[in-house]
Amino acid sequence: MTTAQMESRTKERSLLGLKDLSREEIQSILDRALYWENHVLKVNQTFAHKIVTNMFFESSTRTRCSFEVAQRRLGAEVINFSASASSVEKGESIYDTVRTLESMGLDAGVIRLKPVGMLAELAERVKMPLINAGDGNNEHPTQALLDMYTMRKHFGDLSGLNVTIVGDIEHSRVARSNYWALRKFGANVRFCAPESMKATDMDAPYITIEEALQSDVVMMLRVQFERHESNVFSTAAQYRDAYGMTAERVSKLQPHAIVMHPAPVNRNVEIDDDVVECPQARIFDQMSNGVPIRMAVMERALR
Known part of the structure; x- marks a missing residue:
């Protein structure tokens, strides 16, 4: 697989919003959620070899905890990132922070941030799939x-x-x-x-x-x-x-x-x-x- 093909596959696995997502893709997510709701094991090891990060540049309790429970139920290792206790407070850009975390070999990132439009720019420049946990007043898919x-x-x-x-x-x-x-x-x-x-x-x-x-x-x-x-x-x-x-x-x-x-x-x-x-x-x-x-x-x- 070429680099361009790999990057295209990564973007397909991102979830930036629902405005441009097809009905079929949305349907598949809803159907798969039903599978996981009915899954017998509360915690399984499907992605025990994966490491994910939750990057919240805006405060959140319910969304962040819900994502972490979901990730741990899939067996993934989780790194939680809070902007209030990071170099962002010292002036580091959001892009540099995301790239830094990506460079450590993480497999996917959940992100919440305030500036509208920044998420799409990040998704174009980083290689790991990104999931929108709320970006400004744009979307919360x-x-x-x-x-x-x-x-x-x-x-x-x-x-x-x-x-x-x-x-x-x-x-x-x-x-x-x-x-x-x-x-x-x-x-x-x-x-x-x-x-x-x-x-x-x-x-x-x-x-x-x-x-x-x-x-x-x-x-x-x-x-x-x-x-x-x-x-x-x-x-x-x-x-x-x-x-x-x-x-x-x-x-x-x-x-x-x-x-x-x-x-x-x-x-x-x-x-x-x-x-x-x-x-x-x-x-x-x-x-x-x-x-x-x-x-x-x-x-x-x-x-």
């Missing part, structure tokens, strides 16, 4: 995959499903990955947000919160007040009253409908305390489903 997996487990099919994403669409990489991927499977994606939180780069229609309650899936997003210089809401309580998933609003959902959230949850802001674990909520199911999804993604990168 594994979150969308586990969201789709959760929906598929509940409804059986994504085609024709009415999904409304509520909250800070403008700054949400979760909304973008779900938007790009769900439409490939025939789902109807709509948004619900105040004017200050609407995005202009996606053509899904915006609806009211009352209309959103008639959806099959209502996905609440974390309100990122820190990203807005000016807000139409002066307090979190005002946002809850206008867009929060309260117990009253849950009572208006269709019996088969489910409530989702990528977490972390701002309780009593976008979702009330007594709604987080109500019968129609699937928030902790989403977290559980993240492990088999990320096992499938890591297997794809390391195969």
